[in-house]
Amino acid sequence: MxxxxxxxxxxxxxxxxxxxxxxxxxxxVAGSLxxxxxxxxxGPDIRMAIPLHxxxxxxxxxxxxxxxxxxxxxxxxxxxEVFQTELNGLTIYLISGExxxxxxxxxxxxTRADGKKFTFxxxxxxxxxxQLDWQPDILHAQDWHTAPAVYALKTIxxxxxxxxxxxxxxxxxxxPYLGNGAGPALKAFGLKxxxxxxxxxxxxxxxxxxxxxxxxxxxxxxxxxxQEMLTPEFxxxxxxxxxxxxxxxxxxxxxxxxxxxxxxxDKAISANFTSDTLQDRGKNKRAxxxxxxxxxxxxxxxxxxxxxxxxxxxxxxxLEALRKVSDLSWQAIILGTGDPDIEARxxxxxxxxxxxxxxxxxxxxxxxxxxxxxxxxxxxxxRYEPCGLIQMIAMRYGSVPVARATGxxxxxxxxxxxxxxxxxxxxxxxxxxxxxxxxRRALAVFPDxxxxxxxxxxxxxxxxxxxxxxxxxxxxYLSLLKSE
Ligand code: ADP
Numbered sequence: 001m002x003x004x005x006x007x008x009x010x011x012x013x014x015x016x017x018x019x020x021x022x023x024x025x026x027x028x029v030a031g032s033l034x035x036x037x038x039x040x041x042x043g044p045d046i047r048m049a050i051p052l053h054x055x056x057x058x059x060x061x062x063x064x065x066x067x068x069x070x071x072x073x074x075x076x077x078x079x080x081e082v083f084q085t086e087l088n089g090l091t092i093y094l095i096s097g098e099x100x101x102x103x104x105x106x107x108x109x110x111t112r113a114d115g116k117k118f119t120f121x122x123x124x125x126x127x128x129x130x131q132l133d134w135q136p137d138i139l140h141a142q143d144w145h146t147a148p149a150v151y152a153l154k155t156i157x158x159x160x161x162x163x164x165x166x167x168x169x170x171x172x173x174x175x176p177y178l179g180n181g182a183g184p185a186l187k188a189f190g191l192k193x194x195x196x197x198x199x200x201x202x203x204x205x206x207x208x209x210x211x212x213x214x215x216x217x218x219x220x221x222x223x224x225x226x227q228e229m230l231t232p233e234f235x236x237x238x239x240x241x242x243x244x245x246x247x248x249x250x251x252x253x254x255x256x257x258x259x260x261x262x263x264x265x266d267k268a269i270s271a272n273f274t275s276d277t278l279q280d281r282g283k284n285k286r287a288x289x290x291x292x293x294x295x296x297x298x299x300x301x302x303x304x305x306x307x308x309x310x311x312x313x314x315x316x317x318x319l320e321a322l323r324k325v326s327d328l329s330w331q332a333i334i335l336g337t338g339d340p341d342i343e344a345r346x347x348x349x350x351x352x353x354x355x356x357x358x359x360x361x362x363x364x365x366x367x368x369x370x371x372x373x374x375x376x377x378x379x380x381x382x383r384y385e386p387c388g389l390i391q392m393i394a395m396r397y398g399s400v401p402v403a404r405a406t407g408x409x410x411x412x413x414x415x416x417x418x419x420x421x422x423x424x425x426x427x428x429x430x431x432x433x434x435x436x437x438x439x440r441r442a443l444a445v446f447p448d449x450x451x452x453x454x455x456x457x458x459x460x461x462x463x464x465x466x467x468x469x470x471x472x473x474x475x476x477y478l479s480l481l482k483s484e
Pocket of ligand 1: 023024025026028306307308335336337362363364365366368387388389390391393
């Protein structure tokens with residue numbers, strides 16, 4: 001039993017965390033949620049572990065060596081080396097070892113190699129707890145990469161007294177990334193498929209399904225997506241299985257690090273502003289137009305897209321929608337990297353409309369900030385969106401979202417129909433025609449400066465702080481202890 005006066009021990013594990021390494025929204029979440037949980041009045045002793053990816057600039061942090069040990073593998077033991085650093089009061093463990101050190105990228109197309117790296121990492125964090133003699137009350141894993149740790153606790157480590165009181169929470173940030181292809185890597189580390197489970201046969205050796213099968217509690221990052229996950233359209237083939245876990249599945253919306261994303265103090269933008277000084281925002285628009293050699297026209301609505309260029313994000317829907325509204329006057333900036341075919345299509349559209357479209361194929365955090373601050377509208381045409389941070393960041397910076405009504409987007413944006421409350425423009429179908437209609441609605445309102453400013457002011461006034469969500473996570477941690 002946990003004594004009331006004992007601080008709760010929570011180990012938060014993730015494949016990426018800002019500012020160390022960030023590929024997408026998971027990096028933002030892991031870089032802010034644990035701090036928000038630690039800051040709660042009854043905050044636990046929460047510590048984080050991430051792999052020491054090559055992309056992490058080790059010169060920026062003081063890394064102390066903690067320990068090293070071996071992880072069993074069918075081809076012989078693999079040594080894990082653990083380093084430790086402190087950031088804003090949080091202890092962070094960075095784990096290295098051959099499968100981590102030899103990978104150039106955080107995620108690759110080689111699921112076998114990724115499977116080996118993340119399974120190694122998942123097992124190493126558990127062994128680390130033993131080496132530190134630090135018993136986690138809660139293991140909080142994110143996505144498929146760290147799901148093997150959840151599965152290991154319920155299989156190869158289920159009789160280990162050290163973990164007898166460790167409960168598990170698995171957060172799903174992106175359901176379709178199941179870890180397909182990582183099965184052999186799991187097996188090589190001794191994690192066998194769950195053959196006699198009610199997982200569909202094809203999913204019985206995949207990390208995320210195995211985590212979903214064995215986690216004490218599951219959550220995803222919006223209430224809307226928690227419901228959508230149970231449907232054939234969004235369930236990635238697991239909807240029937242997920243229904244069997246419905247009572248242990250909840251949605252908790254992500255927050256935003258309101259200090260890291262603040263137009264009043266952002267050093268990467270030309271002019272800082274608040275909702276009281278929206279006139280200063282225009283300087284960012286002009287600077288952005290200049291930087292990207294777009295006509296310096298303040299009246300031309302400036303549309304933007306920022307994000308990973310993959311099927312999920314629906315950028316092709318936006319490309320076609322832009323074509324459909326090409327009779328109207330606007331400018332557009334597209335920033336992203338990902339699938340080469342999609343990148344090529346985005347570049348082709350910019351070539352077709354050299355007067356008013358710019359496509360930039362790279363990951364550029366500072367440019368992204370200048371776009372949030374200078375664009376008038378943010379296009380978010382996702383096919384599915386567990387939460388989505390881009391629309392929240394955009395709203396915080398007064399860029400009005402034109403977004404698909406799905407998952408977290410629907411939960412965080414109120415459509416223009418709801419006069420006096422609206423924060424953006426939503427469309428239902430993941431089709432260019434539906435998006436073009438929403439763009440037309442937005443473009444029709446834009447010239448009414450007063451009306452547009454009212455939307456911006458509402459956007460910027462929204463409370464996206466982590467506080468509420470952090471309380472909900474702590475509640476789950478505590479509920480898991482009570483049910484011991
Ligand atoms: P996801 O996690 O699915 O990629 P989110 O909307 O949750 O999407 O978060 C995306 C994060 O990554 C945001 O912080 C966004 O600004 C950032 N981002 C995505 N693509 C780029 C890019 N090409 N350059 C800079 N930042 C980017």
